[in-house]
Amino acid sequence: MPSWFKRCETGSKDSVTLTPSDYMARALFHAARGRGRTSPNPLVGAVVVSADGVVVGQGFHERAGDPHAEVRALDAAGTRARGGTLYCTLEPCAHIGRTGPCVVRIVDAGISRVVAAVEDPNPIVRGQGFSFLRQRGVRVEVGLGETTATTLNQPFFTLIRERRPFVVLKAATSRDGCIAEAPGRRTRLTSDAADRHAQRVRAEVDAIGVGVGTVLADDPLLTARGAYRARPLTRVVFDRSLRTPPDARLLSTHDAGPVIIVTTAGGASHADVRSRLEARGATIVVAPDATLRAALGCLGERTICSLLLEGGAAIHLAAWDEGVADFVRLYVTPHTLGPAGLRFLSGRPFSSAGLFEARVEPLGPDVLIEGYVHGPR
Numbered sequence: 348m349p350s351w352f353k354r355c356e357t358g359s360k361d362s363v364t365l366t367p368s369d370y371m372a373r374a375l376f377h378a379a380r381g382r383g384r385t386s387p388n389p390l391v392g393a394v395v396v397s398a399d400g401v402v403v404g405q406g407f408h409e410r411a412g413d414p415h416a417e418v419r420a421l422d423a424a425g426t427r428a429r430g431g432t433l434y435c436t437l438e439p440c441a442h443i444g445r446t447g448p449c450v451v452r453i454v455d456a457g458i459s460r461v462v463a464a465v466e467d468p469n470p471i472v473r474g475q476g477f478s479f480l481r482q483r484g485v486r487v488e489v490g491l492g493e494t495t496a497t498t499l500n501q502p503f504f505t506l507i508r509e510r511r512p513f514v515v516l517k518a519a520t521s522r523d524g525c526i527a528e529a530p531g532r533r534t535r536l537t538s539d540a541a542d543r544h545a546q547r548v549r550a551e552v553d554a555i556g557v558g559v560g561t562v563l564a565d566d567p568l569l570t571a572r573g574a575y576r577a578r579p580l581t582r583v584v585f586d587r588s589l590r591t592p593p594d595a596r597l598l599s600t601h602d603a604g605p606v607i608i609v610t611t612a613g614g615a616s617h618a619d620v621r622s623r624l625e626a627r628g629a630t631i632v633v634a635p636d637a638t639l640r641a642a643l644g645c646l647g648e649r650t651i652c653s654l655l656l657e658g659g660a661a662i663h664l665a666a667w668d669e670g671v672a673d674f675v676r677l678y679v680t681p682h683t684l685g686p687a688g689l690r691f692l693s694g695r696p697f698s699s700a701g702l703f704e705a706r707v708e709p710l711g712p713d714v715l716i717e718g719y720v721h722g723p724r
């Protein structure tokens with residue numbers, strides 16, 4: 348447990364002097380507690396420190412529609428917030444959404460200083476929260492903990508800035524870099540330990556996506572099994588020619604969440620197939636062109652912030668070549684599939700050493716390797 352953790356407990360004031368970094372670390376810790384539940388809203392944490400240096404309130408945003416982190420922390424602090432400092436991981440909002448503007452609550456509570464990690468890039472906030480506070484005499488400092496706060500909210504930032512979901516490219520590979528024995532061949536590679544991990548991460552994202560080739564080869568369910576999930580999970584098939592079979596198993600799992608098939612105008616023109624898929628509950632979305640970026644834009648319009656792109660080879664390659672792969676998660680197994688194997692990224696030069704904030708974790712006989720494709724942005 349980090350040293351600041353205990354010392355930042357509400358109401359504790361010990362002889363060790365805490366620094367602003369300690370308070371921001373605490374706010375970031377709280378923000379992360381909303382992981383997997385706040386979408387399409389960001390993860391946000393807040394800590395209120397009284398004028399005499401006591402933590403008097405803390406909170407985080409738990410789910411969309413619930414009170415914001417700042418409001419929770421101020422509610423907990425009550426009148427002890429007067430003259431104090433609010434640490435928050437994102438710029439406080441200045442607009443009326445499903446909840447009232449946080450900046451009004453901050454001013455009304457008598458907060459004299461706000462320390463925020465990062466500006467909110469959402470055009471309805473972007474700097475306006477800070478301006479509102481400054482105009483009312485609140486001191487505002489921005490940038491403490493910026494890198495961690497930016498990393499934490501990559502899905503939200505990607506949706507706002509690029510109008511598409513944050514894409515996690517996920518694959519199980521043999522140790523010689525193949526994802527299947529041969530093209531179109533269903534190949535089980537991972538151990539139970541890796542499968543459990545993969546199910547857990549499915550529970551955190553907004554959507555899982557596959558290319559139609561994987562539906563035809565593997566007929567996957569794409570549900571989050573054995574892991575608690577607080578909200579429906581959207582499943583997406585990238586299928587420009589509408590080749591998804593209407594009897595695909597995926598179309599019998601609507602209790603897990605909606606199924607979206609992203610196609611093109613050409614695919615949608617197959618009226619008979621389209622109506623059979625719609626009769627099985629699929630939502631057919633027509634992308635403006637055949638690129639994966641355009642298909643992702645359609646998901647962005649539906650406020651899907653994060654997409655776990657599970658394969659197969661062609662759709663991974665499209666994500667990589669179009670520059671829309673944001674994070675790579677590989678389960679590397681001890682198998683060797685040889686020269687006939689279907690290679691990850693069609694053998695494009697790829698090294699996990701090029702990933703940012705890369706981490707490695709043993710999972711039974713397999714090894715998880717994951718990291719960001721770009722630095723925080």
Ligand SMILES: NC(=O)c1ccc[n+]([C@@H]2O[C@H](COP(=O)([O-])OP(=O)(O)OC[C@H]3O[C@@H](n4cnc5c(N)ncnc54)[C@H](OP(=O)(O)O)[C@@H]3O)[C@@H](O)[C@H]2O)c1
Nearest residue numbers: 518519526531532558560561587639658659660661662665
């Ligand atoms: N080991 C693993 O982690 C893993 C995971 C999943 C799958 N797999 C394996 O991978 C194999 C399937 O791979 P695959 O390459 O055949 O299929 P895929 O990548 O699942 O799907 C490819 C199809 O997606 C469609 N697509 C839609 N939008 C696209 C775009 N922007 N760019 C490219 N394609 C797009 C294309 O069909 P249209 O042109 O008709 O749209 C394309 O033929 C199977 O053997 C499966 O078992 C392995």
